[in-house]
Amino acid sequence: MNLANNHLFNFLLKFEKNIEAYRGIRAGIALAFPLVIGRLMGYPETGFYIGLTGVFFILGAVGGPYKIRAKTAIATLLAGLLAIGLGTLVSHIIWLKLLMTFLWMFAVGYAAVYGHPGIMTGIVTGILFLFTIHTPPGDIIVAGERMLIGLVGGIWAIALWFIFWPLQPYLPLKKAIADCYTAIADYIQVVLSNSTSLSVSELQQVKGWREKLQLAKDALVINRQGRRGTSEIGQAAVILIQDIEYLMTAISTLIKLSGIHRQNSENITVKILLNEAFKEIVINLENLVQKIRNQPAKFNCDRLKQITQALDEQQSFQRQTIGNQVDAYVSLISLVRLVEALNRLISLLERTYLVVEEMKPTTIPGENNSELSEITILLEKGDQPWFQPLLDNLSFDSAIFRHGLRLAIATSVAVAIATIESIPRGFWISLTVLLVLQHDFGSTFRRFFQRILGTVLGALMTPILTVFIYTQAGLEAIAIVSVSVAFSLLRFNYGVAVFLITVYAVTLEQSRTFENAWIATLRVIATLIGSGLAFMAAFFLFRDRQEQQFWRLATNAISCSRDYFQIVMMSYLSNKSPDYQAINKQRHQNRLAQFNAQISLQKLIDDPQTSQLQIEIALTLMTNLTRFSRAITVLIDQLNDFSGTDPHPELETFVSRIDLGLSQLETSLKSQSPLPPIPDTVTPSQQFQLYLKGLQQKRLIELANREDETPTRQVLLDYSIVALEIEEMADYLQGMYHAVSQLSWRSL
Numbered sequence: 001m002n003l004a005n006n007h008l009f010n011f012l013l014k015f016e017k018n019i020e021a022y023r024g025i026r027a028g029i030a031l032a033f034p035l036v037i038g039r040l041m042g043y044p045e046t047g048f049y050i051g052l053t054g055v056f057f058i059l060g061a062v063g064g065p066y067k068i069r070a071k072t073a074i075a076t077l078l079a080g081l082l083a084i085g086l087g088t089l090v091s092h093i094i095w096l097k098l099l100m101t102f103l104w105m106f107a108v109g110y111a112a113v114y115g116h117p118g119i120m121t122g123i124v125t126g127i128l129f130l131f132t133i134h135t136p137p138g139d140i141i142v143a144g145e146r147m148l149i150g151l152v153g154g155i156w157a158i159a160l161w162f163i164f165w166p167l168q169p170y171l172p173l174k175k176a177i178a179d180c181y182t183a184i185a186d187y188i189q190v191v192l193s194n195s196t197s198l199s200v201s202e203l204q205q206v207k208g209w210r211e212k213l214q215l216a217k218d219a220l221v222i223n224r225q226g227r228r229g230t231s232e233i234g235q236a237a238v239i240l241i242q243d244i245e246y247l248m249t250a251i252s253t254l255i256k257l258s259g260i261h262r263q264n265s266e267n268i269t270v271k272i273l274l275n276e277a278f279k280e281i282v283i284n285l286e287n288l289v290q291k292i293r294n295q296p297a298k299f300n301c302d303r304l305k306q307i308t309q310a311l312d313e314q315q316s317f318q319r320q321t322i323g324n325q326v327d328a329y330v331s332l333i334s335l336v337r338l339v340e341a342l343n344r345l346i347s348l349l350e351r352t353y354l355v356v357e358e359m360k361p362t363t364i365p366g367e368n369n370s371e372l373s374e375i376t377i378l379l380e381k382g383d384q385p386w387f388q389p390l391l392d393n394l395s396f397d398s399a400i401f402r403h404g405l406r407l408a409i410a411t412s413v414a415v416a417i418a419t420i421e422s423i424p425r426g427f428w429i430s431l432t433v434l435l436v437l438q439h440d441f442g443s444t445f446r447r448f449f450q451r452i453l454g455t456v457l458g459a460l461m462t463p464i465l466t467v468f469i470y471t472q473a474g475l476e477a478i479a480i481v482s483v484s485v486a487f488s489l490l491r492f493n494y495g496v497a498v499f500l501i502t503v504y505a506v507t508l509e510q511s512r513t514f515e516n517a518w519i520a521t522l523r524v525i526a527t528l529i530g531s532g533l534a535f536m537a538a539f540f541l542f543r544d545r546q547e548q549q550f551w552r553l554a555t556n557a558i559s560c561s562r563d564y565f566q567i568v569m570m571s572y573l574s575n576k577s578p579d580y581q582a583i584n585k586q587r588h589q590n591r592l593a594q595f596n597a598q599i600s601l602q603k604l605i606d607d608p609q610t611s612q613l614q615i616e617i618a619l620t621l622m623t624n625l626t627r628f629s630r631a632i633t634v635l636i637d638q639l640n641d642f643s644g645t646d647p648h649p650e651l652e653t654f655v656s657r658i659d660l661g662l663s664q665l666e667t668s669l670k671s672q673s674p675l676p677p678i679p680d681t682v683t684p685s686q687q688f689q690l691y692l693k694g695l696q697q698k699r700l701i702e703l704a705n706r707e708d709e710t711p712t713r714q715v716l717l718d719y720s721i722v723a724l725e726i727e728e729m730a731d732y733l734q735g736m737y738h739a740v741s742q743l744s745w746r747s748l
Contacts, residue, residue: 024488030054053153087132109404432530442606450495458502475511624735
């Protein structure tokens, strides 16, 4: 539990995403060209403000589908112009200034109802508003002039957005799909390396591929909205997204079945072959990613087929040498199922490659199209009115609503302090509040330290640089380089980016005023005041208790897992054909519930007030719950070969007791009451195992007599893997009980 021991400060060195060079290049160009052109034309002040405004607008550039980018750009430009005009007209009346600050900054925080594009639009317009109200007031003419400068800077920045857009309308969709297959390859490697221990990285990988899958679905929905008819690429994208679910089901089955042989020290050959098989799967997934991204790659499943053939030969060898070893029969059955799963996976990979290669959708007979109906539902949801998210969150129960209030109060206080005390460059105080104050306390706490540390180091570095470079052109060159690198690193590590942004801000100011250490000192003072206000607002104002939020979402995840378990096991307990549409619908709900709980778990871990015990309890629960769901997914895959033989009564008893255990967990968390004793799942599981062992002994006699197709063989094929999975399910349930029992005396 190294994370639990060191989580208080480890986040300061956390690198979250890749370096975004394009964002930095845009920012550098957005600033450099207006500065140069303004000086050449004799309007250096105008060029300065156009460049500065352009940098602000570049900050709002979002990725994803082109339609989202275009809408975000237009919304940011219009709202930004309104912010500039409004800030100019109200800045001379202090009460009106504070009132408009409160209302505008509430809207900035509330814009998060539109997701990441809304957040970025809010930040940019918030910066423009705060910058303007700290400038000298003006009348309608001055407001118009400033809005014109903002319009030119905004159009210039948006033009840079478009210049860097590749002229391929399906590129964002392809990238989103490719990211999904990359996440699956990463998931395989992480899960295999942590197959016997609780792993934070395993949970992060599960959350990661689910997040990537949802992003791909969103990209597909946006791409299809407003289009008439169909396209081969669009239809192929639907199939590729659908294949992700099938791939994860097949891979989950392979991982679970391979665990039986990887823990068996006797059959070294099978273990070696399985390791090679997983390596080949990862290689082929990586080649698929290259193909989806229109990059050269060789896709070939021949090696994987050879490994599967070798495993099939091992199966025949085990069948011949099994003798009267009952325990070896379980290994034989799992090997039979493993070969079947590998063959299905190979067919799926080849089908997926064909879709990517020709960009034409193909189908596998017998596969259901539940994913298509899910995308249709998403398309219908995408047609909701633009104002619907605003209405849905217009309540104090909404975390976004509370964040809007928190941000409005904190920035209003910052503006009041800067105005009443006449603090030079008071804009930096309110800007710091806007950028440091996040939706949850853990993220705010991280940014609080990163902002202060980065600013102090940047303020110390700048005077040293200006000793050697002190001309206006030299200072502007430093600012351009600094802002370019800073914007490239914004999502990589905020603290490092702040260091460079401080160099940019201070040198840019010095290029106009030629003040030295005083500017850097003001920057540090403003940062300390603004960061302190943001920290206090996050801690004292409408604070969301991450512990309560996590356990609420975890309870919902347990409930969805219970429903998922019931609907899958009913396919084994009844003689009816599996309802794959209903199963996949419940699987989607379970996946979404666990995804939300895992996001909340990360916030709980990041919260500095979360104790080591709380992290261990939450991590234990989510790891066992995730693996419990993975076991259910394996049983879904086994339904493909299930013949419908009658179940043993002890299996029904086991299912009912697992269901009771999940129900007790859910009730205990909802009512915050002591957890009842765990239902006895050991006895029915043991009885079921004894029943199967008796059949295995009978089957060994049949093998000796060379009797192939018998009822005994079919029952063992139907239920041997089920027996292994339910045994693990009982262990996972016990792990969840152990975690929740430690909370029964706590106030959630």
